[in-house]
Structure formats: C-alpha cells, structure tokens
Amino acid sequence: MIRIVLRRLLLSGTAAVAAAVPGGQAAAQTASTATPAGTTVSNTAQATYSVNGATQTVQSNTATFVVDRKVNLTVVKAQNADTSVALGQIGAVTAFRVTNNTNGTQDFLLDPDQNLGTIIYVGTDNYDMTNLKAYVDVNDNGTYEPGTDVATFIDELKPDEARTVFLVGDVPTSQLAQLAIVSLHVTVAEGGAAGTAGARLRQTTLNVLNQDNEVDVVFADNDSDGIGGDGLHDGEARAYLAYDVGVKNVDLTVNKSMTILSDGVSTLNPKALPGAVVEYCLSARNATLLTAAANVTLTDIVPANTTYVAQSLTIGVAGGTCVLLGQGQDDDADDANDPGPYRGSYDATARRVTAIIPSLAGSTTINASFRVTIN
Template structure:
C-alpha cells in the first residue's frame, strides 16, 4: 500500500495558482487604505493525481493596515496682520489638513519666539492672551463667542479646517510679533472628547494598528521636526509705524535793504526771507497733513503774498514754488499746498499734504524790518 501510494504521488503533477487576496471590510480614504482594515490573503493549489483534479488552500495570512500619520498647516492669508497698539482680539488665520489615513483629533496652540532663522524679520514684542480657535461655521472669519472650540474634533482623512490665532497687542509695543500655529495629531474616535497626542509605535506588530509618523519638517529651524506628528505655520502681527524722523530747519537771509544790491544788511526797511525746510528721514513711510506754523518776530512786518511752498532749491524753494494768497480758504484754490497769514496772531501757516519718506518740502515768506 505504501509503495502504491507513493507511486501515485510521484507520478502526479501539480500547478500552483495565482494568489487570491481579499480584504475583509475593506475601506479606502483619500490618503490610502484606512488604518485598522484587516487584509487577508490566501493561496490555492490545483493538481492532478492519475487524471483526477484536486485543489487545496493555504492558511490565511493576515495583517492590519497601520496608521500613517501626516498633517499640514499653512497660512490662510497672503500678508501679515496689521494691528494697532492696544488692539484686542487681533487675528491670524491658518488651514489645517489631516493627511492621515484615519479620523483624527488635532491639538492646537499658538507659539511665539520660535522663528529665529526663518528670515521673517525681528520679533520685538510679545502678544498677550494668544489662543487658537477652530472656525465653527466654515466662513473663514473669526466670530467671537461662536468660534470657541480649542481643538479640531474628529477630522476626516484629507479633511481641512480653518483655525484662528487670536491675541491682544500690548498698549506699549514695538513693531513685529512673529507667531505660529502649532498642530499635533491626536487620537480620534470619540466625538466631543479631546484625544491624547499620538506616539509612534516602536515595535512592528502585524496584528495591531501601529502608529507611524510620516510628516515633514515644516520650518527647518528645529521648532518642528521630521516625522514627529506635528506641523507649524508662521505669520506676524505688524504694528503700524506711529512716527517718522521728521525735522524742521529754519534759516533766514536779507533779500534787500534799499542801500546795497550786492551786500544787503539787516537795516530798518530791509526785506528778510525766512525758510522753513521740513525733511522726512524715514524711508518708505510718509508724514501726512504736515502743518508748519511760524509767528513772525517783533519789529518785523509780514510782506503780503510772499508765502510760497514747494520742493527745496535755490535759496529756499525750487523755481519760486507755489505761491499762496495769505487767506485760510485755500481749499478751492486748486493748489497742492495750503498757506495763510493770520493778521491777528501774526502767524504764518503752511500746510503740506504729505512729505514722503526720504523727501523734503520747503516754505518761504518775507518780512520787512520795522
């Protein structure tokens, strides 16, 4: 019997079929097969013995799809946020996207003073009460009292949510506060409950859902690291410039004295020109509504119609400048500058709409010595 059986097995032929694979309860996400899906794989063999076809199946080989953790955080505004000193509830806006192959919670917090080396400028004041809030109605606008959630709850794979950093600007502040939204992938699965931050699985287990971080280094300066389950995006609060380096220089020279044409002196009856040169040394920022006032000195009399305003040049004003008519109703004169002389207060006024950064404008007027 033994010999006959062996002969049958040896003379038989066998062929191994292609692998037949199945996934029990297979699910896919935009980021690949969902974490936790059980993948089952069996192999079949067909063969014949003395002309009789036979089949046999292998055992099932299984594994569980692991959690590939990834996320992105980007700024959702094209420019930094302009603020004023003492402003309450200033907002910067970001977008957080879950790139993990599972539903996740995302933990949120706002950080500052982590931007060294990013070339974003000099961070020189600290925001107060800086907090992160989730956009609850999807309008991409921060609504106080409405947008109150402080973590992202049950974010689906490839789902994205707008998040705001909201803080207060100190009443006394410098110019720039660089902040960042810091997002951390956390456990999902229970709506309304903030999950704990995920930790990477050290040892591989084919029967359990391992946690594998696959996120990028989002800043390259050490605040975020490669494959740490976290991400950051940076923006800044910029306090507008409240002052410029504006200076006014006053000078005078004798125009004529009725005696000498070549070397006039400050004699009674002589005409003296005063020059007021205003300069803005702050590049890129203009000084608006610049108003120059000058009370003429005692022992002098204002020369009517002598006020002129324009670009510096010559003795004071280039090419004579723009003449003023001494009254205070220049709004309808069609002139760039405005000027007047008050006969009661003996005050000369010159109004310059804007002195641009790095530019200068001059005003000149004449008096006679009594």
C-alpha cells in the same frame, strides 16, 4: 506581517500543491490615494491537487486585517516674507498653510507660539505680540476676514487637503520693538465629530505587536524645523514667521530762511524797516529713499516786534522764493475748508503758525511759507 500556511495533503496517491508568490514593493502613494485607515483587507488562499486522476480543490481560512493610521502633516509659511507692521498696529496678520498627509480625516489643534528661545532665524526677537490668536481661513480665500474667520481649530480635514491659518495679534507701542518671531504649532487630533475639536491623537505603543483587528496609530511625520521646536514622529509640526517693525526713522531735516519782500521805500533792495514785509520759509526734506514720513508737522512762533499777515500761510512743492504753486491755507484750526492734501492754521493767542504735511515721500522736499510785517 500575516503568514498563510497551507498544510500538505497526503492521500493514497501523489498530491500536487499550487501556491502564490508575494508581489514586489508598492508604488509611492499620496495620502488621498493610500488605503484609508480602518479599511478591512481580507483574502483566502486555494490549493488544487489530484488523487488517482481526480482534481480536488481546498480553500484556506480567511486572513483579515485592518489598515492602520499613518499620521503625517506639514505646516509651511503661506507668505513670501515677514509681515511689516507699525508700532501700535492692531490686528496684524501672518499666514501659514497646514496640510493633512494622513490616510484619514483628521482635526488639527492650533497653537500660536512665541517666546521660542534661540532658534535659527534671520534677526533677533526683541518684543512680543499681544492678543496673539490663531484663526482658520474658513472659506480658503487667502484673506483674513475678522467676521468670518473665527474658527480656532481645523475641522475634519480630508487626506491631502490643506487650510490656511492666520496668526493675528497687536503690536506694542514700545520704541524698542523691532522683530517678533512667532510660530504656528499644529497637533493632529481625532476626527469624526464635525464641529467639535477632537482630542489630541495618541500613538499606539510601538513595542506592541500589530493587532489585526484594530486600527493602530503610527506617527510618520518628520522633524519640521530641525531646531528643537518640533520632533521626529510626534504628530506635531510648526513653521515660523515674524512681525517686523522695520524702518522707524528717516533722514528728515527742516531748514528755515527769510526774505524781505518790500519795505515801502526801495523796490530794488528792500531793507528791514518798520512796515516792511518779511517772508519766512520752512523747508522739510525727507532724504530717505522709498520711506515716507507721516504727519510731518511744522510749527513756528511769530517773532516779537512783528505781526502775522492774515491768510499768508502757503504749503507746497519747493520753488521760486519758497513755494511753487502752493496751496493757501486759512488761519483757523478747522481743516474742512483747507485744500488737500496739506493743512495749516495760525493761533493768534500763541502766535503760532502750524503747517501739516500728511505724507512726505522719500527724496522729497515740501515747503511752507508765511509772512509778517515789522512793527
């Protein structure tokens, strides 16, 4: 606080002294409308008086101070839900938003954090991301671009401006992996040198009297998480997200059936005679709603005492005796000429039939059929 004292002037007559009364509370301000740190504020006072009818004026000395730095920041999630990932996924992304609420331009140091111990979060952390890094959204378009977003600290962020920060990491292949809780930990740093990360900002010791000609640094940030990962008035903040492996299995069943199509003797009720044609049907059903199974591969070994009928493998939607409007597959392992989306082949050496369904949607059944003759 600055106090201006006017000495009463007593001369041979009566002296009348005029003084100003301080105003009320200042209106609430944002960081961008608040007076910038380092601004010099100066003012003088004046007294008028009269002596024997003559009006006189006297000026006070000039009182000067500089505006101190009120340090504040916020870090929040920039997405509505956790990031769903697959086992072994490379470069999985979560997004946060960092805002400078300080009355000055600042750098911000970024620390991607995990192994956070016990925190308040829905779910249990049971795996760690690898190669976890923090990158700034340089063009602020909200999309992580590996060749563009390479900055690892926020540079020269003005008051009330914000930047998106991405955490990017790799998901392990462990079948036990389910949820990895991560945090973006942000620290306010010194600004003023573009292109260079400033040193961590240090607070002025609060038990030292205000120095009118120096910019004191005062941390005014809140406890951003309330759970011990961040403290009150420490120039730091953090927010949390998770990488969720999600559903790792579906209710997938495979059923095999057979039908004797012809025996060369009876047209009404063909029997399993030598020379008869038998159709095998492999039926794959995914009973899990809204979750697809990828690369469903059906294999079957042609049984002894039978011979595979060349070019008989067909894959498609269930119907008729097995497949309705199916896609016939050639027998070689080269899938270039196979009609999409399914693929199939027959290995004569191993006597193995293979049918591949790239994606089997939830509540969907796809069948594969092939034929043999009885020796």
